[in-house]
Amino acid sequence: MWKMLCAVKKTGPGLARLPQLSCAAQQAHQRRTGFSSATEEQLKELIDENAPERTDPEWLNAQDYSAIPGPSKYKFFRGFLPGGEFYNINYIDMHKKLHGRYGDIFLLKGMFGRPDTLFTYNADDFEVVYRNEGIWPIRVALMSFDYYRKVKRVDFFKGRSGLVTEHGRSWGDMRNKVNPVMMKSASIRGDLPEIDKITLRFVERLETLRDPITGLLKNDFHIELKKWAFESVTYIALNKRLNMSSENANKEAAVLAQNLADCFNLSFLYDMRPSVWKYFETPGFKKLMRAYNSITEITYKYVLEAMHRFESEGKTEAKSVLEKLLLIDTHYAMLMSIDSLTSGMDTTASTFITTLYHIARNPEKQSALRRELMQIMPDPNTPLTVENTKNMPYLRACIKEAQRITPIAPG
Numbered sequence: 134m135w136k137m138l139c140a141v142k143k144t145g146p147g148l149a150r151l152p153q154l155s156c157a158a159q160q161a162h163q164r165r166t167g168f169s170s171a172t173e174e175q176l177k178e179l180i181d182e183n184a185p186e187r188t189d190p191e192w193l194n195a196q197d198y199s200a201i202p203g204p205s206k207y208k209f210f211r212g213f214l215p216g217g218e219f220y221n222i223n224y225i226d227m228h229k230k231l232h233g234r235y236g237d238i239f240l241l242k243g244m245f246g247r248p249d250t251l252f253t254y255n256a257d258d259f260e261v262v263y264r265n266e267g268i269w270p271i272r273v274a275l276m277s278f279d280y281y282r283k284v285k286r287v288d289f290f291k292g293r294s295g296l297v298t299e300h301g302r303s304w305g306d307m308r309n310k311v312n313p314v315m316m317k318s319a320s321i322r323g324d325l326p327e328i329d330k331i332t333l334r335f336v337e338r339l340e341t342l343r344d345p346i347t348g349l350l351k352n353d354f355h356i357e358l359k360k361w362a363f364e365s366v367t368y369i370a371l372n373k374r375l376n377m378s379s380e381n382a383n384k385e386a387a388v389l390a391q392n393l394a395d396c397f398n399l400s401f402l403y404d405m406r407p408s409v410w411k412y413f414e415t416p417g418f419k420k421l422m423r424a425y426n427s428i429t430e431i432t433y434k435y436v437l438e439a440m441h442r443f444e445s446e447g448k449t450e451a452k453s454v455l456e457k458l459l460l461i462d463t464h465y466a467m468l469m470s471i472d473s474l475t476s477g478m479d480t481t482a483s484t485f486i487t488t489l490y491h492i493a494r495n496p497e498k499q500s501a502l503r504r505e506l507m508q509i510m511p512d513p514n515t516p517l518t519v520e521n522t523k524n525m526p527y528l529r530a531c532i533k534e535a536q537r538i539t540p541i542a543p544g
Contacts, residue, residue: 201251203240204231210244210407224405228252246411248273272300277403277410277418281425289429295468297476311469314457321454322519324369329517331368335361358482363390366477370470371439372453389431390478392424397479399424432471439470480541488535502527 187193204212212219219227231239237254250273253259275298282294293299296307314320321328335357342352350357360377363386367375375386399421403410410418439455454473458466492499505527515521 201238201240202235203242204235206242206244209241213406219406224401227405244407245409247276247407269301269305272298272304274298275400275404277400277421278425280411281422285422286426286429289433290468291464293464293468295472297472307465307468310461310465311458314454314461315469320457321369324372324453325517325519325522327368327374328365331361331364331374332517333514335364355482355486358485359390359394359478362481362485363474363478366473366481367435370454370473370477371435372442372455373435373439385431385434389428389474392427392431393475393478395424396421396428396475428475429471432474433467435474436467436470483541484532484536487539487541488532491535491538492531498531502531 211217214220218230222230231241231252232254238258239252241250241252243249279294279298282290282298283292293303293307296304296311299307339350339357342350342357344351364375364377367373367386377386377390399417402408403418403421408418409415414422436455439453440459443453443456443459455466455470458469492502505525509515509521509524
């Protein structure tokens with residue numbers, strides 16, 4: 134265990150008991166290791182000066198933070214320049230190289246306003262982190278997204294960036310309010326018939342896109358999946374059909390889908406790789422900010438339309454996810470709806486395509502899954518219902534295993 138990974142942190146009425154350095158030891162380590170200023174700020178959130186210092190053998194025998202292997206700042210930055218080992222490779226390949234060179238635990242030192250980031254491939258370390266992170270974990274991710282919402286558009290978001298990038302007490306408060314709606318499958322059961330129609334329309338469209346000779350799709354399957362995913366997520370979040378799978382698809386929705394794709398591509402450049410955007414906004418970073426802004430404006434329009442529609446219909450009972458969230462907190466409802474649309478499309482499509490990939494790679498599992506589905510739905514036109522979807526244990530297992538092997542996001 135590495136000493137500077139640990140702290141004792143107050144979490145409401147109780148304490149999450151984590152190993153901790155005394156204040157003096159912390160300052161000494163900062164002098165020795167030269168933490169980035171961003172890391173020092175993060176440590177202030179984690180350190181409880183009143184907690185007793187550990188004296189157990191594990192702590193006393195632990196190696197120092199400065200002993201954690203990893204590339205120097207210069208070497209890591211140089212790796213992304215033309216001719217460098219990380220130039221034009223993706224995030225996964227980059228980590229394969231780092232893991233192979235430095236082993237199961239390594240440190241990427243903070244630069245350009247980013248805190249130090251420690252990576253571990255040891256499952257025992259995962260357990261320690263999850264057991265001791267407390268009710269308000271600190272998670273630094275997608276800093277450009279957080280910057281856009283808290284600095285560029287503070288007028289709209291009022292200093293809140295949402296569950297995707299928020300952490301600490303504000304994350305905990307929001308999570309507690311939206312969990313009763315977002316984490317219950319009952320919240321979307323009423324949408325199942327319409328989702329079934331959207332999916333059947335998607336399958337019909339795939340048939341029209343096949344090459345009549347080879348039977349292969351003429352379009353990019355992943356793009357078509359994103360259209361289906363976005364249509365489904367939009368209906369669940371806003372009770373609105375955008376007809377993304379038709380030839381006369383909503384043009385704004387198509388623009389939104391393109392901006393979402395740009396965000397995922399550009400966020401790797403500005404959130405994963407070393408970047409100077411905190412000091413100088415490059416043309417690429419400005420493009421990312423424009424994409425975020427376009428997404429905000431379009432999704433906000435859809436959310437407002439849905440809110441006005443609910444009011445005009447005069448419903449006595451909330452049915453959609455948005456309606457239920459509006460009863461809790463209007464601003465949270467707006468944030469969660471926008472986040473559902475922006476993050477739901479790519480994550481849903483990626484989960485779908487990786488599940489199909491792993492099923493295709495394991496023909497015997499594919500046969501077992503087909504047998505289960507044929508028993509429940511012998512006719513391919515059998516509609517999905519709450520009842521018949523309750524008894525699909527093998528399908529659920531396949532999805533869970535695919536997510537375990539190929540998670541949609543690292544970390």
